[in-house]
Amino acid sequence: MCTYITDQWLRHWFLGGAADVDYKNDRQVLHSNPQDYINDIRRVWNNVADGCKPNAKMVIRFGGISSRPDDPLDLIKKSFHGTRWRLSTIKNAGTALEGKRQADAFLRSRSKSVAEYDLWVSLA
Structure with a gap:
């Protein structure tokens, strides 16, 4: 796993991250x-x-x-x-x-x- 940003997007948003969740990171472990x-x-x-x-x-x-x-x-x-x-x-x-x-x-x-x-x- 590269980061937890997709799972913790709201915290990331509070810190200045994007308002939308980017699920396209190909370095993440897939769980589809x-x-x-x-x-x-x-x-x-x-x-x-x-x-x-x-x-x-x-x-x-x-x-x-x-x-x-x-x-x-x-x-x-x-x-x-x-x-x-x-x-x-x-x-x-x-x-x-x-x-x-x-x-x-x-x-x-x-x-x-x-x-x-x-x-x-x-x-x-």
Whole structure:
């Protein structure tokens, strides 16, 4: 991901940015559909692997958003297919409700958060 400007456009606007959201940044991770997202995350893992020493280890916290019906655990597992990373451990990390969800500060009723997972992977 290059920047968070598309997700944080209002804050960016307050700082002098454009009033319209520019979704055309080709350097962003695509999330228009599950397969595009998986493919782009896979490219991220491959880029990270290129900068790592042999046998590197990485721990990732990954979750989803309630407005997308896709299973976040399925998406992240598929993103490692075709990479040099090997998944060794998955632990349920609870939900974002256990933290302070920024989005809920602006809603009349709390949104439903999706489970998050911690994943341990090793470079093969």
